[in-house]
Amino acid sequence: MNGRPRVILPLDSPAATLSLAGGKGANLACLLRAGLPVPGGFLLTTPAYRNYVQANGLEEMIGETLTGVDLEDATVLQTAAKTIRAHFEAGTIPAGLAAALEEGYRSLAQGNSPVPVAVRSSATAEDLPEMSFAGQQDTFLNVTGREALLEAVLRCWSSLWTARAIGYRARNAIPQMEVALAVVVQKMVEANAAGVLFTANPLNGKRMEMVVDATLGLGEALVSGQVEPDHYVLEADSGEIVRRELGAKALSIRSRSGGGTITTKEEASDRPAVPDSVLRELAAYGRRVERLFGTPQDVEWAWAKGQLYVLQSRPITSLYPVPARLAGERLQVLFSFGAVQGMLDPMTPLGQDVMRGAFAGAGTLFGYELSAETQRVVYRAGERLFINVTTLVRHPIGRQVLRKALPLVEPGVAQALESVGEDPRLAPGRLRLRTLRRVARAFLPIFFRFLRTMRRPEQERERIQQYIAQTLDRFRQRSTGTLTLAGRVELLEELLGSGFDLLISRVLPAIATGMASLNLLTHLAKAAPGEHNALKLTRGLPYNVTTEMDLALWATAQKLRADVHAARLITEMEAEALAD
Numbered sequence: 001m002n003g004r005p006r007v008i009l010p011l012d013s014p015a016a017t018l019s020l021a022g023g024k025g026a027n028l029a030c031l032l033r034a035g036l037p038v039p040g041g042f043l044l045t046t047p048a049y050r051n052y053v054q055a056n057g058l059e060e061m062i063g064e065t066l067t068g069v070d071l072e073d074a075t076v077l078q079t080a081a082k083t084i085r086a087h088f089e090a091g092t093i094p095a096g097l098a099a100a101l102e103e104g105y106r107s108l109a110q111g112n113s114p115v116p117v118a119v120r121s122s123a124t125a126e127d128l129p130e131m132s133f134a135g136q137q138d139t140f141l142n143v144t145g146r147e148a149l150l151e152a153v154l155r156c157w158s159s160l161w162t163a164r165a166i167g168y169r170a171r172n173a174i175p176q177m178e179v180a181l182a183v184v185v186q187k188m189v190e191a192n193a194a195g196v197l198f199t200a201n202p203l204n205g206k207r208m209e210m211v212v213d214a215t216l217g218l219g220e221a222l223v224s225g226q227v228e229p230d231h232y233v234l235e236a237d238s239g240e241i242v243r244r245e246l247g248a249k250a251l252s253i254r255s256r257s258g259g260g261t262i263t264t265k266e267e268a269s270d271r272p273a274v275p276d277s278v279l280r281e282l283a284a285y286g287r288r289v290e291r292l293f294g295t296p297q298d299v300e301w302a303w304a305k306g307q308l309y310v311l312q313s314r315p316i317t318s319l320y321p322v323p324a325r326l327a328g329e330r331l332q333v334l335f336s337f338g339a340v341q342g343m344l345d346p347m348t349p350l351g352q353d354v355m356r357g358a359f360a361g362a363g364t365l366f367g368y369e370l371s372a373e374t375q376r377v378v379y380r381a382g383e384r385l386f387i388n389v390t391t392l393v394r395h396p397i398g399r400q401v402l403r404k405a406l407p408l409v410e411p412g413v414a415q416a417l418e419s420v421g422e423d424p425r426l427a428p429g430r431l432r433l434r435t436l437r438r439v440a441r442a443f444l445p446i447f448f449r450f451l452r453t454m455r456r457p458e459q460e461r462e463r464i465q466q467y468i469a470q471t472l473d474r475f476r477q478r479s480t481g482t483l484t485l486a487g488r489v490e491l492l493e494e495l496l497g498s499g500f501d502l503l504i505s506r507v508l509p510a511i512a513t514g515m516a517s518l519n520l521l522t523h524l525a526k527a528a529p530g531e532h533n534a535l536k537l538t539r540g541l542p543y544n545v546t547t548e549m550d551l552a553l554w555a556t557a558q559k560l561r562a563d564v565h566a567a568r569l570i571t572e573m574e575a576e577a578l579a580d
Contacts, residue, residue, distance in 0.1 A: 007051075007097065008104045009043040011186065020045045022122030022182040027293075027313050034292050036285060036310050041117070041186030042104040046124060048097055049157055049180045056091035058084075059177065062161070071170040074163070081163040088158035093150060105149055108187055114145045116188035116255065119152040120312075121159055123181045137165065137181065141218060142188050144259040149185070156183050189309050190255055191302035193273040194219030195229060198316060199236070199286040200296035205319055207296065208330060209242065210234040210283055214273040216266055217252030219300055219311070226263075227251055230273050237330075239283030246272060274303055281308055289313050323379035323386065331425050333393050333417070334379065334386040340410040346383035355385055357496035364501055365442040371493075393421055396428040397439060449509035460510060461543070467506055471498070 009016055016029035025043045032038040053059055065080050093101075109115045121137030138159035140152040159165070160181045169176055195214035200207045213222060213229040221227040228247035235242055249268040256262040282301060285308065289297050296319055300312040326332050337355065338344055347355075356372040363370035379386050392398030399421065406414035420426065453460040475495050482491050521534040539547050560566045569578060 006045055007048045008100050009045055011038070011041045011043060011184070013043070016043055018124060020047070020182065021184075022046065022124050022180075023314065024120060024122035024312060025182045025184050026122075028184060028186075030292065031289065031310055031313060034288070036288065036292075037308060038310050039118075039186045039189050041108065041184060043122075044101060044104070044153060044183040044185065046180035046182050048100075049160075049182065051097055052091065052093060052157060055094050056087075058087060058091065061087050062177065066166070066176060071167055074167075077167055078163045081161055081166055084161040085158040088161065089154050091154070093154070098150060101149065101153065102146055104185065105146065108185070116142045116144045116259070117149065118184075118186050118188050118311075119143050119149065119156060120184040120186070121156040121181055122184050123160055123165075124179050137162075139220075141220060141261055142255040142259055148259055153183050157181055186311075188255065189302045189304050189311070191218050191304045191309075192216070194300070194302040194311075195222055195273070197282055197286050197299040197301055198296070199290040199299065200316060200319055201233065202298075202316055202318055207322065208236050210236050210239075210286055212279055212282060215247070215249050215252065216268055216273050217254045217264070218261065219302060220261065221251060221253045221263075223300075226253075232279055234279060234283050236283070236287070239280035241276060241279060244272075246270070249273060278303055278308065285310060321381045323381045326379060326388075331390075331423075332388060333390045333420055333426065334388045335413045335416070337378070337385040337387055340413060347385060352380050352383075352385055354496060356380075357493055358499050359387075361497035361499055361501055362504060364497070365504060366438045389417070390426075393417070393426050394428055397436075399428055446505055446509055449506075450512055453509050453513040454516075457510075457513065464506055464510055468502070471502060 006015070006020065009021065011025075012029055012032040014029075014033070016026050018026045020026075021029060021043050025045075028038055029043070062084055065083050069080050070076055105115075105117070108117065119140040121139065123137055138156055140155065143149055143152045160179065166176065169179065193214055193216055195212060196219070198211040201209040201211050203211070210233070212232040212234060214232070215222045215227050215229040222229050227249055229249065230247050231245040232241055233243040234240065246269060249266050252264050252266050253261050254264060285301075286297070286299060289299055289310065293313065293315070296316045297313045298316050299310060302309045302311055323334075326334075338347065353372055356375065356378045359378045360370040360372050360375040362377070363375060377388055379388055389398075389402060392402055402417060403414070406417065449460070475491070478491060479488070482488055518534065518538065521537065525534040538544065541547075560570060
């Protein structure tokens with residue numbers, strides 16, 4: 001328009017990218033092109049913002065204002081933001097830019113009367129999957145007329161420089177001068193009710209549930225926290241209501257004649273903001289929006305004169321990620337490998353690959369040839385590993401194995417799985433003969449080794465030690481003769497693949513023997529008078545590595561104490577000098 005095709009864009013334009021239209025604008029354009037009911041409008045793109053900044057010399061002013069400012073000091077930051085915003089709102093929109101904006105506004109008009117519009121900020125660092133900028137920039141509702149529109153645009157631009165927005169960018173290492181702001185201008189929806197839809201439950205992380213908050217009038221009352229809304233939990237696939245809680249909805253915000261909004265008291269605690277049929281329709285839209293963007297969404301919506309409208313959609317950034325390969329599965333049971341190990345921090349990529357390769361080797365026990373990529377047991381999400389036990393939970397034998405084994409490894413996980421196992425969708429099915437043969441072939445040798453270890457523990461311990469030494473020696477010799485990087489990687493993968501077989505088929509029977517004996521000892525100790533800890537007795541058993549280390553330290557301390565010179569050095573010297 002007026003020789004500036006990139007200043008004003010139709011709201012459904014394919015050119016409405018993040019860099020031109022900001023996060024909100026790009027998402028709305030995508031929704032509109034997909035056929036979702038988005039109110040019509042246009043985009044004032046980021047070049048318009050940069051044009052205004054340059055024409056009014058604001059870039060230098062912003063740089064000078066923020067130079068040397070402690071962005072962690074809220075008071076100082078607030079003062080700097082106030083200064084920047086004052087300069088923004090005192091500037092003059094260049095004539096050509098104002099003309100293009102007016103032309104876009106006239107294209108929305110019906111007849112000669114000015115059309116009420118919603119004017120929304122849309123920053124280039126906004127509505128991104130990895131960050132949440134929600135509510136940091138301004139929105140103006142029921143804006144009517146040329147002067148009101150120009151003022152609203154100026155205030156949107158200046159809202160890029162609120163103290164909250166500046167501080168958030170600083171904390172997330174986003175360069176302050178690289179961001180820009182587009183403005184979305186849409187026809188105003190005079191909503192009977194409005195609210196938000198979460199296509200996954202943000203409170204418990206369940207992807208099988210949607211959550212709807214609804215109130216009367218415009219959604220501004222809900223977004224600003226002024227009203228207690230109706231709260232619904234829906235089944236994601238069907239849209240059926242799982243739980244409903246009617247809120248007080250004691251006030252509503254509605255459009256005022258001539259522009260702006262008005263707050264009205266309501267008496268609506270005993271009636272829902274929308275009928276159930278609208279909730280089901282909303283859930284259907286939510287499924288479409290989530291499929292469109294490929295991630296759970298926070299959707300703002302409005303309901304006016306029997307018609308639903310989608311006003312905005314952005315990713316839900318508070319959800320813990322789901323493993324990518326499980327994104328299409330509706331119900332899976334996984335537990336954290338790190339939590340069982342007491343290792344809650346993220347794992348390095350190499351560490352993840354090592355563990356995935358080791359678990360892939362477990363497939364050989366059941367006659368499968370798997371790799372770290374093709375195995376279906378260990379998944380990664382949030383740089384942590386998770387063990388998928390869905391298949392075990394759904395098998396009668398697998399469920400019993402988990403019930404017996406997990407309390408010995410991690411009681412907390414065992415309790416969580418017990419509660420999950422009550423879900424009828426995880427009810428054990430019939431055991432197929434082919435599966436039974438695979439399980440028998442894998443575990444019968446382990447069971448016989450367990451019995452052999454119970455009968456002759458010393459001999460079996462010696463046998464395991466020899467087998468481990470021979471395995472390591474074999475790989476050590478092959479490693480010496482393997483000089484290329486590709487050869488070393490292949491050897492490492494082979495070692496990882498055989499490690500699980502070694503651990504499960506050879507070492508596990510010995511571990512199980514020890515754990516069974518300890519549990520028996522603990523059970524017998526309960527009947528003895530007084531307070532007894534069976535675990536203390538095990539400190540005196542042979543081959544207890546912890547005890548052996550303690551005794552070695554004790555013996556070293558005795559020698560040092562007997563040596564006058566050594567004792568004096570330890571007593572008088574600083575630790576760093578003593579280590580040198």
